[in-house]
Amino acid sequence: MSRRKTVVAAFLGLVTAVALVCSVQARAEEDRPAVKNYGQVKAYLGNHAKCVELANQAGGRVLVCPEYQGRVMTSSLDGDRGMSFGFVCRDFIDKGTNDLRFNNFGGEDRIWLSPEGGQFSLWFKPGVKKQTLEDWYTPKDMNEGPWNSKVKDDASEVRMTRAMNLLNNSGTKFKIDAAREVRLLDEADIAELFGKSFAETLDGGKAKSVGYETINSITNRGKPWSKKTGLLSIWILGMFNSSPKAVVIVPYVAGDEAELGPVVCSDYFGELSEDRLKVLPEAILFRADSKYRSKIGTSRRRAVDVLGSIDFENEVLTLVKFNIPKNPAEADYMNNLWENPLKKPYDGDVINSYNNGPSDLGGKVDQFYELETLSPARELKTGETLTHKSRTLHVKADMKTLGKLAKAALGVDLKTVRTKMMAEKK
Numbered sequence: 001m002s003r004r005k006t007v008v009a010a011f012l013g014l015v016t017a018v019a020l021v022c023s024v025q026a027r028a029e030e031d032r033p034a035v036k037n038y039g040q041v042k043a044y045l046g047n048h049a050k051c052v053e054l055a056n057q058a059g060g061r062v063l064v065c066p067e068y069q070g071r072v073m074t075s076s077l078d079g080d081r082g083m084s085f086g087f088v089c090r091d092f093i094d095k096g097t098n099d100l101r102f103n104n105f106g107g108e109d110r111i112w113l114s115p116e117g118g119q120f121s122l123w124f125k126p127g128v129k130k131q132t133l134e135d136w137y138t139p140k141d142m143n144e145g146p147w148n149s150k151v152k153d154d155a156s157e158v159r160m161t162r163a164m165n166l167l168n169n170s171g172t173k174f175k176i177d178a179a180r181e182v183r184l185l186d187e188a189d190i191a192e193l194f195g196k197s198f199a200e201t202l203d204g205g206k207a208k209s210v211g212y213e214t215i216n217s218i219t220n221r222g223k224p225w226s227k228k229t230g231l232l233s234i235w236i237l238g239m240f241n242s243s244p245k246a247v248v249i250v251p252y253v254a255g256d257e258a259e260l261g262p263v264v265c266s267d268y269f270g271e272l273s274e275d276r277l278k279v280l281p282e283a284i285l286f287r288a289d290s291k292y293r294s295k296i297g298t299s300r301r302r303a304v305d306v307l308g309s310i311d312f313e314n315e316v317l318t319l320v321k322f323n324i325p326k327n328p329a330e331a332d333y334m335n336n337l338w339e340n341p342l343k344k345p346y347d348g349d350v351i352n353s354y355n356n357g358p359s360d361l362g363g364k365v366d367q368f369y370e371l372e373t374l375s376p377a378r379e380l381k382t383g384e385t386l387t388h389k390s391r392t393l394h395v396k397a398d399m400k401t402l403g404k405l406a407k408a409a410l411g412v413d414l415k416t417v418r419t420k421m422m423a424e425k426k
Contacts, residue, residue, distance in 0.1 A: 038063075039080025041088055045073055048093050052151055052158045054184050060210035062184060066149040069142065070160040070180045071107035077210040077394055083314065085394050087239040087368035102138045106368070109392060111180060111216050112142060112235040114374055115334035118342035119170050120230030126171040131338040139166050147180070157183035163221075169340065172229040175222035185211035185391060193321050193391055198408040207397035207405070217387040220380040227346065231377035233334045234388035238320065238371045245312035246288040247421045248353045248369065249410050252302045254281065265297040265349065272296075276355075278420050282411045285421050286353055288369035293357035300328040303350035307371060308410055310402065312418055317402045319409050321391045322373045324350065331376035350374055 042063055045051050049067040054060075061076040063086075074086030086108030093105060116123050117131055122142075128135045141164035149160045159181045166174040190211060191199035202209055216234050225231050252263055264284045266272050272294055278285045286296050288309055308319040325331045328350055335348035352372040358365050375388035395405060403414040 036084070037080065038074060038076030038078075038082050038084040041074050041084040041086075042080065044090070045088065045093075048096075052149065053155065054158065054182065054212065055155050056184055056186075059208065060184060062182065062210065062212045064149075064158050064160075064182050065105070065107070066158075066160050067146040068105040068107065069103075069110065069145075070147040070149075070162070071105060072109035072182055072212065072214065072392075073105070073107045075108065075210050075212065075392075075394060077208045077396055082208075082210075083316070083396070085240055085316075085318070087241050087366070089366065091364075091366075098144060100137055100140075100143075103143050106239050108238045108240055109182075109212075109214050109390065110237050110239075111178070111214075112237060113139075113166070113218065114233045114235040114336055114377075115230075115345065115348070116336040117338035117340070118335055118345050119168075119340055120172070120334070120345055121169040121338075121340070122166055122232075124169045124340070126167065126169060128169060129340055131340050139164075141165060152183075157181065166232075168230045170230055173222060174225075174232060175220075176232070177219040177221055179215075179217045179219075181213075181215040183213050183215075185213055185393065189213070189391075190393065194319070194393075194409050198405060201401060201404045201408065202395065204401070206401045207395050209393060209395045211391065211393035213389060213391045215387065215389050217385050219385040220382055222382065224381045225379050227332070227379060231332065231334065231346075231379065232386070233377040234375040234386060236322070236373050236388060236390045238392065239368045240288075240309070240318065240371065242288050242290040242356070242367045242369045243311050243313045244289050244291075245422060246309055246369065247312070247417055248284075248286040248288050248296075248307070248309045248355075248371065249406070249412055249417065250284040250286070250296070250298055250307045250351060250353065251282060251304050251411055252284060252298055253304060260301040261299055263302060265299070266294075268295040268297070269293060275421075275423070280412070280416070280420070285417060286355065287421060288353070288355050290356045290365055290367045290369065291358075292355065293359060295352060295354045297349035298351040300331060300333050300347070300350050303328055306409060307351055307353070307373075308406070309369070309371065310406060310414060310417060312399075312422065315396060315399060315402060317395045317397075317405055318371075319391075319393045319395075320371050320373065321393070321409075323375075323387075323389045325376060328376070332378070333374060334377050346377065348374070
């Protein structure tokens with residue numbers, strides 16, 4: 001049995017807390033009008049919190065909520081009538097009460113700090129040895145209260161800040177200033193991130209897109225940090241609306257497993273069947289249909305700086321591009337597993353993806369999947385800053401155009417992806 005499987009029971013508890021909190025007050029679908037487009041979601045959120053909308057003349061919209069811990073809640077590439085890409089947990093929002101474990105508002109880009117498990121965990125107080133859901137609590141400064149915000153005059157950027165005081169399982173105190181800048185991407189940004197041929201295809205008149213960048217930083221305002229007493233890293237999590245024909249695509253560094261380790265960790269909740277996970281020579285393919293709870297991870301020896309998903313039903317390509325060290329295998333990444341103590345607390349995943357699905361507890365299954373990235377951890381001196389940049393791009397176009405874009409950005413052939421994962425040829 002793998003080391004990861006020894007902590008599956010605890011991790012299942014975590015996912016139950018996060019994924020099923022939306023179902024606490026679940027109601028039948030017919031009791032609530034369907035919310036499909038961005039305008040409806042914007043109106044709904046506006047009734048519960050003050051949001052900031054970033055917009056451009058091409059119809060790009062990004063909805064940010066400083067009150068919900070600075071989350072990017074959702075986005076659109078066609079104004080109010082466009083698809084709403086971010087998962088919004090309406091059951092939790094409607095409940096209107098604070099949850100000390102986790103305020104799960106949803107959102108397609110939120111900031112957490114790592115690690116979650118182990119002797120340096122931020123979620124388990126000092127003295128907690130057995131890490132189970134009973135003692136799992138999101139740190140208050142990450143979970144509650146608004147961030148200070150300032151919007152740029154042209155509504156293309158918002159900057160948010162929050163002072164935080166944190167305590168890890170080993171008793172180490174952290175005093176930090178956290179900051180998030182959210183800004184729309186323009187044509188020059190996209191060309192720089194994904195290449196000239198990608199940008200030319202995107203601008204060819206057959207595609208609509210919306211892209212934004214979150215620049216996330218933490219500055220040490222306390223004592224110098226040490227690996228002996230625990231470090232922090234930045235963790236960006238995105239919750240997106242799933243569909244029956246959605247597939248996550250994760251490129252990876254090819255090479256011998258004896259040297260680089262497994263291509264993918266897929267046994268968080270038990271092994272996955274071949275119709276849910278396939279490893280191609282160029283990428284990992286993972287179903288994102290909300291029909292089976294599962295999770296995958298990519299290590300620092302395998303990770304590259306981009307991942308994405310393709311929704312064949314709605315003809316949407318989503319890309320997440322993030323900054324990564326030149327050689328991430330030489331960097332420290334916090335291990336988030338619930339195991340105390342962890343033998344390797346600085347050998348964690350760089351990329352994760354989660355697919356929601358039915359659980360033993362029953363109830364409504366919320367239709368979302370996640371794309372997650374993490375920064376390395378560093379021993380910050382007083383006044384030093386750690387920064388993690390994440391860029392999300394949604395593109396809607398015909399499949400031929402999306403195929404060119406996916407090939408340029410992810411190195412995959414979408415026809416192959418469809419054939420391998422959908423058991424059909426189109």
